[in-house]
Amino acid sequence: MxxxxxxxxxxxxxxxxxxxxxxxxxxxxxxxxxxxxxxxxLALPVTLVLAFFLLAPIALxxxxxxxxxxxxxxxxxxxxxxxxxxxxxxxxxxxxxQTLKFAFLTWAITLVxxxxxxxxxxxxxxxxxxxxxxxxxxxxxxxxSNIIRMISWIPFLGRNGIANQSLMNMGVIDQPxxxxxxxxxxxxxxxxxxxxxxxxxPIFNTMMRIDKSLIAAARDAGANGFQILTNVVIPLxxxxxxxxxxxxxxxxxxxxxxxxxxxxxxxxxxxxxxxNDISLLAYPGAAATSVVLLITVLIMVAVMLRLVxxxxxx
Amino acid sequence: MTKFTKRNGLSRRTLLxxxxxxxxxxxxxxxxxxMLWAQNEIVLRQAGTGVSAFNEIAAKAKExxxxxxxxxxxxxxxxxxxxxxxxxxxxxxxxxxxxxxxVWPIGNLQAxxxxxxxxxxxxxxxxxxxxxxxxxxxxxxxxxxxVGFVEGxxxxxxxxxxxxxxxxxPTIYNADTLGIRPDLIGRPIxxxxxxxxxxxxxxxxxxxxxxxxxxxxxMVCESMGxxxxxxxxxxxxxxxxxxxxxxxxxxxxxxxxxxxxxxDESVNLMASxxxxxxxxxxxxxTAVRSQxxxxxxxxxEEGYRSWGGGIxxxxxxxxxxxxxxxEYINWYLSGWVGGFLMRQGYYSAVPETSKDFMSENEWGYxxxxxxxxxxxxxxxxxxxxxxxxxxxxxxxxxxxxxxxxWNAVMDENQYMVRKWNEFIAA
Numbered sequence: 022m023x024x025x026x027x028x029x030x031x032x033x034x035x036x037x038x039x040x041x042x043x044x045x046x047x048x049x050x051x052x053x054x055x056x057x058x059x060x061x062x063l064a065l066p067v068t069l070v071l072a073f074f075l076l077a078p079i080a081l082x083x084x085x086x087x088x089x090x091x092x093x094x095x096x097x098x099x100x101x102x103x104x105x106x107x108x109x110x111x112x113x114x115x116x117x118x119q120t121l122k123f124a125f126l127t128w129a130i131t132l133v134x135x136x137x138x139x140x141x142x143x144x145x146x147x148x149x150x151x152x153x154x155x156x157x158x159x160x161x162x163x164x165x166s167n168i169i170r171m172i173s174w175i176p177f178l179g180r181n182g183i184a185n186q187s188l189m190n191m192g193v194i195d196q197p198x199x200x201x202x203x204x205x206x207x208x209x210x211x212x213x214x215x216x217x218x219x220x221x222x223p224i225f226n227t228m229m230r231i232d233k234s235l236i237a238a239a240r241d242a243g244a245n246g247f248q249i250l251t252n253v254v255i256p257l258x259x260x261x262x263x264x265x266x267x268x269x270x271x272x273x274x275x276x277x278x279x280x281x282x283x284x285x286x287x288x289x290x291x292x293x294x295x296x297n298d299i300s301l302l303a304y305p306g307a308a309a310t311s312v313v314l315l316i317t318v319l320i321m322v323a324v325m326l327r328l329v330x331x332x333x334x335x
Numbered sequence: 336m337t338k339f340t341k342r343n344g345l346s347r348r349t350l351l352x353x354x355x356x357x358x359x360x361x362x363x364x365x366x367x368x369x370m371l372w373a374q375n376e377i378v379l380r381q382a383g384t385g386v387s388a389f390n391e392i393a394a395k396a397k398e399x400x401x402x403x404x405x406x407x408x409x410x411x412x413x414x415x416x417x418x419x420x421x422x423x424x425x426x427x428x429x430x431x432x433x434x435x436x437x438v439w440p441i442g443n444l445q446a447x448x449x450x451x452x453x454x455x456x457x458x459x460x461x462x463x464x465x466x467x468x469x470x471x472x473x474x475x476x477x478x479x480x481x482v483g484f485v486e487g488x489x490x491x492x493x494x495x496x497x498x499x500x501x502x503x504x505p506t507i508y509n510a511d512t513l514g515i516r517p518d519l520i521g522r523p524i525x526x527x528x529x530x531x532x533x534x535x536x537x538x539x540x541x542x543x544x545x546x547x548x549x550x551x552x553x554m555v556c557e558s559m560g561x562x563x564x565x566x567x568x569x570x571x572x573x574x575x576x577x578x579x580x581x582x583x584x585x586x587x588x589x590x591x592x593x594x595x596x597x598x599d600e601s602v603n604l605m606a607s608x609x610x611x612x613x614x615x616x617x618x619x620x621t622a623v624r625s626q627x628x629x630x631x632x633x634x635x636e637e638g639y640r641s642w643g644g645g646i647x648x649x650x651x652x653x654x655x656x657x658x659x660x661x662e663y664i665n666w667y668l669s670g671w672v673g674g675f676l677m678r679q680g681y682y683s684a685v686p687e688t689s690k691d692f693m694s695e696n697e698w699g700y701x702x703x704x705x706x707x708x709x710x711x712x713x714x715x716x717x718x719x720x721x722x723x724x725x726x727x728x729x730x731x732x733x734x735x736x737x738x739x740x741w742n743a744v745m746d747e748n749q750y751m752v753r754k755w756n757e758f759i760a761a
């Protein structure tokens with residue numbers, strides 16, 4: 022912004038407030054001025070909201086992560102104990118690895134599923150009505166809370182659950198499968214169930230906007246179905262895939278409740294470390310873990326954004 | 336998470352609601368002249384653990400005293416957190432004694448003048464000099480009397496005598512042990528060590544609340560003969576390491592099906608048959624049995640791990656609100672609440688006043704460990720036990736007299752918590 026902007030906020034405010042009256046013959050300079058001001062003004066509420074409810078809390082978390090704690094109180098300080106313990110403990114690394122493992126597995130499965138569903142909806146359903154109907158069908162699980170969706174897996178997968186009963190009745194197995202519940206399998210399953218839609222929506226969105234004549238052109242040029250997929254559809258869907266990936270990865274990295282319930286508390290991830298610390302009033306430790314997690318997730322998102330220029334593609 | 340726990344807790348209590356009317360009919364108020372606060376309505380906000388937060392108690396308090404009690408049910412960690420960090424969010428803290436040891440020094444609670452507690456002299460010895468009967472020895476851990484008194488209203492240091500200033504007025508307490516599914520085990524269980532018996536591989540569970548779980552672990556390790564503790568409630572680092580190592584090994588070998596953190600989780604694990612032996616709390620046993628599934632709160636040779644809860648006053652309380660709080664506490668100990676809680680399987684701090692609010696059969700079954708002479712009905716009005724049934728573990732003196740240790744906070748608490756986290760992550 023130039024210095025002129027700051028000298029004439031009142032005038033621009035008037036013009037912004039009553040655009041009709043001056044719309045007839047605004048001078049160029051005036052228009053730029055008021056445009057500049059109004060865009061700043063429009064951005065202001067969001068900026069304030071983000072500053073108060075996102076940036077300030079994060080800053081506070083960073084500050085608290087250097088504080089000290091006893092078993093029942095925390096005190097302001099500038100010490101590295103929390104980080105020292107966190108980064109010096111073998112547990113942190115194994116838990117971190119576990120968290121990344123869940124993120125990767127969930128990401129890979131939801132990406133394949135999400136892409137396939139979106140592809141089917143876009144290219145195999147030809148009526149818009151049916152596309153909308155089927156798309157809404159995908160959202161039905163979201164009509165209940167994610168805790169209910171998650172918990173409902175427990176009786177299904179249990180030792181005496183429906184899955185084991187059916188398999189035993191069919192004669193596929195003699196003994197109930199123990200690994201169905203309270204295992205990495207059940208955690209991943211719940212994640213996939215919870216988050217596939219976050220992949221379907223953005224991919225479906227970008228895929229719908231692919232110009233169908235591009236596909237016709239590719240076909241005319243002699244490309245087979247697979248070549249069209251890899252050379253036309255996938256490259257054009259990259260922004261959607263990337264947005265979906267960001268959703269899924271950040272959600273899984275930050276989760277604690279799904280891991281807790283679906284593993285029967287037997288598996289830990291970063292979220293659970295934080296939760297444990299909080300429940301024991303060890304806020305500085307929780308804050309330090311949060312900061313490390315936040316930095317990791319930000320790096321991951323930054324890398325993803327480097328791979329695809331979402332702004333350009335959108 | 337907290338929200339989730341609360342929702343479950345509330346629905347459970349909603350079920351219990353129906354019982355309120357029948358309980359109310361049991362007897363007239365023993366309070367001579369209950370002060371009525373109706374003109375100038377007094378609201379007391381009570382934050383507590385789910386175990387003692389019953390809407391029936393709030394309804395009865397309103398009826399008898401005119402005091403509106405707003406109860407919030409949270410898990411023990413969340414209550415500790417609230418008492419420590421949000422002193423303006425509650426008037427009365429309904430916490431356990433080990434939590435008291437943790438949060439009292441922060442200074443958000445004020446001590447109570449025992450001369451204002453009408454039934455103080457009748458409070459069970461456990462909460463006063465630590466002894467159930469004059470011959471009793473005091474168990475290990477954070478015994479309630481050891482954090483029960485301070486020097487004055489603002490005292491921050493616990494004192495070792497009945498100073499006249501009580502930190503918490505005891506409300507409920509119980510002796511915990513392992514719960515088992517006798518139908519799926521099919522043989523007698525007599526020792527804590529059975530929790531790690533490979534026979535129950537993949538079918539055992541322990542609770543994931545570090546301060547309580549470590550005690551159950553200690554009971555098991557001691558029973559196995561692996562470790563001799565100086566004080567299970569205040570372990571050394573070496574003892575903690577050894578204990579956690581034994582359980583980590585068992586975990587890696589697949590001994591545990593799951594760990595549980597909330598009441599309902601333990602009920603579901605047991606009722607569904609996912610688990611056949613686990614640490615458990617008394618009302619969870621009741622809940623499993625109410626579903627028609629056999630479940631025993633197994634008395635074990637090594638004794639019980641016990642816990643006690645009480646209510647403490649917010650340091651900010653003064654004037655009329657403080658008077659109302661004392662009124663509420665006196666009412667709490669006057670019998671009706673005790674009778675109500677004893678029917679849930681807990682014990683009242685002043686059992687003799689509760690006796691008036693229970694039938695002879697109920698008193699015999701719940702307190703004296705006698706055979707039921709008539710069906711024992713749960714608070715929902717559903718029959719729980721038939722004629723001739725005997726409470727697991729027997730009488731009050733059999734059970735509370737066999738306490739091996741109290742839930743505790745250790746000096747090495749932070750170290751223990753870290754080790755516990757490693758165990759969970761292992």
